[in-house]
Amino acid sequence: MEQARNYVCTECASAVPSGHKFCGACGAGVPTEAQTLETRFFGALQMPGKARLIVVRGDEAMGEGLSYLLQATEHVAGREADQIPFPSDNWLSPSHANFLYRGEKLVVRDEGSLNGVYIRIRGASPIQIGDHFMCGQQLFRIDATPKDTSGPEPDQTHFYASPRRPSAFRVTQILEGGMDGIVCCAHEQSLQIGREECDINFPDDVHMSARHARVEMSGESLELVDENSQNGTYVRIRGERELSHGDYLFLGRNLLRVEVTA
Amino acid sequence: MIVCSRCSKDNQDHYKFCLGCGAELPRQSSKPRSFSAPTPPGGMPTTGRTTDAPQAPQAPQVAQAPQTQGGRAEALASAPQLELEPTAVQPARSKPVAVEDPLPPELAPLGEVTSPCPHCGSQVPENFRFCHVCGDDLNAEASGSPPGDAPAERVSAPAVAEARQPAAARARLVLIQPDGSEGESFPLSAEGSLIGRGTGGIFANDAYLSPEHAEFRFEGDQLVVKDMESLNGVYIRIEPEVPIELFDGSIFRVGQEILRFEGPVAPDPADDGTQHMGSPHRGYLGRISLMIGRQTTGNSFPIPPHGIHLGRERGDVVFPEDGYVSGLHCRVNSEVGHVFLTDVGSSNGTFVRVSNESYVPQGTFVLMGQQLFRAEY
Numbered sequence: 001m002e003q004a005r006n007y008v009c010t011e012c013a014s015a016v017p018s019g020h021k022f023c024g025a026c027g028a029g030v031p032t033e034a035q036t037l038e039t040r041f042f043g044a045l046q047m048p049g050k051a052r053l054i055v056v057r058g059d060e061a062m063g064e065g066l067s068y069l070l071q072a073t074e075h076v077a078g079r080e081a082d083q084i085p086f087p088s089d090n091w092l093s094p095s096h097a098n099f100l101y102r103g104e105k106l107v108v109r110d111e112g113s114l115n116g117v118y119i120r121i122r123g124a125s126p127i128q129i130g131d132h133f134m135c136g137q138q139l140f141r142i143d144a145t146p147k148d149t150s151g152p153e154p155d156q157t158h159f160y161a162s163p164r165r166p167s168a169f170r171v172t173q174i175l176e177g178g179m180d181g182i183v184c185c186a187h188e189q190s191l192q193i194g195r196e197e198c199d200i201n202f203p204d205d206v207h208m209s210a211r212h213a214r215v216e217m218s219g220e221s222l223e224l225v226d227e228n229s230q231n232g233t234y235v236r237i238r239g240e241r242e243l244s245h246g247d248y249l250f251l252g253r254n255l256l257r258v259e260v261t262a
Numbered sequence: 263m264i265v266c267s268r269c270s271k272d273n274q275d276h277y278k279f280c281l282g283c284g285a286e287l288p289r290q291s292s293k294p295r296s297f298s299a300p301t302p303p304g305g306m307p308t309t310g311r312t313t314d315a316p317q318a319p320q321a322p323q324v325a326q327a328p329q330t331q332g333g334r335a336e337a338l339a340s341a342p343q344l345e346l347e348p349t350a351v352q353p354a355r356s357k358p359v360a361v362e363d364p365l366p367p368e369l370a371p372l373g374e375v376t377s378p379c380p381h382c383g384s385q386v387p388e389n390f391r392f393c394h395v396c397g398d399d400l401n402a403e404a405s406g407s408p409p410g411d412a413p414a415e416r417v418s419a420p421a422v423a424e425a426r427q428p429a430a431a432r433a434r435l436v437l438i439q440p441d442g443s444e445g446e447s448f449p450l451s452a453e454g455s456l457i458g459r460g461t462g463g464i465f466a467n468d469a470y471l472s473p474e475h476a477e478f479r480f481e482g483d484q485l486v487v488k489d490m491e492s493l494n495g496v497y498i499r500i501e502p503e504v505p506i507e508l509f510d511g512s513i514f515r516v517g518q519e520i521l522r523f524e525g526p527v528a529p530d531p532a533d534d535g536t537q538h539m540g541s542p543h544r545g546y547l548g549r550i551s552l553m554i555g556r557q558t559t560g561n562s563f564p565i566p567p568h569g570i571h572l573g574r575e576r577g578d579v580v581f582p583e584d585g586y587v588s589g590l591h592c593r594v595n596s597e598v599g600h601v602f603l604t605d606v607g608s609s610n611g612t613f614v615r616v617s618n619e620s621y622v623p624q625g626t627f628v629l630m631g632q633q634l635f636r637a638e639y
Contacts, residue, residue: 079536091539093532114532115539138541149555153493157459158469160494162519163584164554175546175564178538179528183551183562252539 007034046261047071051106053084053099056248057255070106075099077251078111091115091252099243106260108249109240117241118234120248125235127215127224129169132236134250135193135229136208139174142215142222145185168217171200189217194227207231264288277585281575387598394507394600399484399623433485433639435478435628437464450639454479457630458490464633470494471631478622478637485622485639489615492630497613498620499627505602506614508594513553513615514603515629516572517586520553523594523601524562547596550579569595571606586610 006015007030014025018037021030041047055066068075068084077084078096086092093113100107110117118134127133129144145168150161168189173181184191184200192198194212195205202208209229216223226233234250243249245260264273264287271282280287376385381398391401431452437445446464448457457465460473472492479486489496497515500506508514510525525548531537545567551559563570563579571577573590581587588608595602605612613629622628622637629635 090535090537093536094534114534114536139539146555146558149558152469153472155473156469157472157493159556160470160520161554162521162552162560164560167560170560174538174540175528176538176540176543177528178540179526179543179546180562181541181546181549181564183559185560 051099051243051245051258051260053249054257054259055254056257057253058086070099070101073101076111078113086252086254089252089254092254096251106243106258107240108237108243110237115252116236118236118250119241119243120232120234121224121226124223124225127222127235129222131224131238132174133213133224134234135212136202136205136231138193138202138205138208140193141172141174143170143172143183145169169215169222171215173200186215186217191215192227274583274585281585391501391504392506394505394602397506397621399621433478433480433637435635436638438627438634438636444636447638448635450478450485450637452480456490458492459631465631468631468633475630481621485624485637486619487616487622487628488619489617494631496616496620497629498616498622499611499613499629500603500605502605502607505597505604508548508601508603509617510548512603512617515613515615516591516608517574517581517584517610519581519584519587521550521572522553522559523603524549524551525601547594547601550594565594565596565601567596569593 004015006017008014009016009023009026009028009030011028012023012026014023016023016030016034018035021035022028023030050069050071052067052069055064058064058066072083075083076095076098077086077092078094079086079089079092080094081096084099086096092115093111095111096113097117098109098111100109108117108119116132118132127142129142132139132141134140150159152158165185166188167185169191170183170185171191171193172183175181182200187199191200192211192214193200193202193208195201195203195208195210198211209227209231211227212229213227213233214225216225224233224235232248234248243258243260245258247258249256249258264275264277265271266273266280266282266285266287268285269280269283271280273281273287277287279285376387378384379386379393379396379398379400381393382396384393384395386393386395386400392399433450433452434447435450435457436447439445448464449455455478456474456476457471457478458473458475459465459468459471465471465475470493472490472494474490475492476490476496477488479488487496487498495513508523510523512523514521514523526546529538544564546564547567547569549562549564550570550572551562554560570579571590571593572579572581572587573592574581574584574587576590577593588610590606591608592603592605592612595604603612603614611627613627624637624639626637627634628637
């Protein structure tokens with residue numbers, strides 16, 4: 001005993017394959033659900049290519065766990081934005097970032113904000129002089145090694161400078177308010193950041209891993225490497241960046257997770 | 263690297279004693295080093311500069327260092343590594359780097375009571391021995407004793423012997439040689455003495471002195487030095503445990519390192535009210551930065567409200583590769599709303615760059631160019 005494999009006409013009990021609007025045997029109508037085999041979603045959140053943002057860590061006003069479904073084509077986030085507002089975070093520009101769809105792809109675009117949009121890197125990421133990145137609660141900038149200005153004067157007086165060692169680049173900590181904090185020159189080609197035993201150490205930053213990240217120069221190019229830190233390493237995007245499921249973004253103090261339906 | 267046979271600590275090639283346990287280290291090869299050529303704090307070559315091997319103590323330092331630019335490459339290639347006792351600049355404390363410095367006694371908390379400085383009128387906390395604004399020796403004036411008596415340990419035999427003569431008549435700069443012994447003296451005249459590479463004598467061959475470097479003159483019984491806008495400046499050793507105020511741009515020297523204090527400066531917030539994002543700001547007092555060029559700095563460290571200590575091995579900022587820095591050397595901290603530098607009993611001292619002019623109390627160590635002097639009068 002087995003079940004019929006097609007829709008069965010309620011008038012004449014003949015089998016009707018999908019795609020038919022009428023029964024071939026008796027001409028009776030076929031209900032719309034049975035006319036095609038198209039599967040529908042339970043809800044709009046499942047619409048393919050549509051994404052949502054989940055606030056993993058937000059400011060007090062917005063709370064955590066809040067989610068924003070990105071159903072339009074553009075969605076502006078910012079301190080004074082209508083769609084994704086973060087009114088109490090003064091690290092956000094009034095109109096800070098825009099989440100928009102380009103065809104099937106979701107991208108985030110920095111709307112010329114003061115403080116930028118940071119994305120969590122996966123493993124290693126190329127980085128350039130002038131780029132900003134975050135580890136734990138700390139914000140850094142990569143700087144070039146300045147030109148050696150310790151040569152002698154025209155009158156042949158030698159300049160006495162502190163001993164310096166070869167260094168390919170340097171990392172500058174940026175403090176809240178914009179002033180420079182720690183500056184650390186790389187030991188030759190590499191510089192490590194973490195809680196302890198690194199080149200730059202933050203023993204009191206509870207969001208930083210013991211060995212968190214490192215920056216390395218190989219050949220002419222710099223690379224930022226996350227050392228499997230618990231909270232990740234974030235790099236400031238230039239212009240816009242394509243997002244995929246599971247990406248994490250920092251907008252000011254707000255940490256967002258991107259969920260894109262496959 | 264020399265590995266100590268007693269405690270297995272790694273030591274720099276030029277160390278004579280182990281940094282870890284003080285054991286004497288075997289002599290090492292004479293490979294030229296890329297930086298931190300071991301010269302005494304009396305004289306600092308820049309990158310890659312080396313000097314001849316130790317000379318007999320009676321030979322004045324200048325005789326061995328006629329290194330102008332032309333001779334430099336040659337010297338690099340041929341000169342054996344200098345193996346002078348790095349810390350033996352002060353006769354009184356001839357023992358070296360390897361000695362573990364005792365923890366400094368904490369600076370007694372500053373009293374709220376202040377009294378006006380007799381020289382400049384600034385309000386000075388009562389336990390200060392020198393005015394933190396003009397550097398005037400308060401003890402000397404308060405007690406009426408001759409200036410030579412103020413820092414007791416600095417009084418040298420000649421100064422005491424000639425105590426009855428007017429200060430200016432016997433004033434001189436005594437060269438302190440790398441091994442700590444006294445070298446030639448340079449007499450200072452009461453009318454004022456200009457010294458520099460161009461004035462000859464014991465200054466002639468020092469490439470780190472400007473042609474006209476500094477002027478010494480007397481104001482009453484006090485010796486005053488004026489920096490003649492020299493390239494490398496004039497540095498004065500500060501007394502241990504006597505705080506010296508730092509201002510934005512103040513420069514000081516610890517071992518071979520030139521450090522600059524920078525007051526806290528922050529950009530304005532954006533016009534739309536957005537604040538600059540950044541790492542937590544813990545009320546930093548400013549930063550200290552390592553000077554690696556005329557206006558270029560290397561590593562920098564912000565100074566938290568409780569201050570920082572600097573040392574070779576201990577402290578918040580360490581210089582493990584500079585054998586002229588003591589284990590714990592000095593501190594920078596805040597008192598009564600100002601930022602101060604205090605030497606905590608280092609072997610080689612902490613030197614502050616003179617900003618325009620400064621008093622030079624009797625017995626003060628003065629660093630100019632590659633050489634260290636003691637002012638006697």
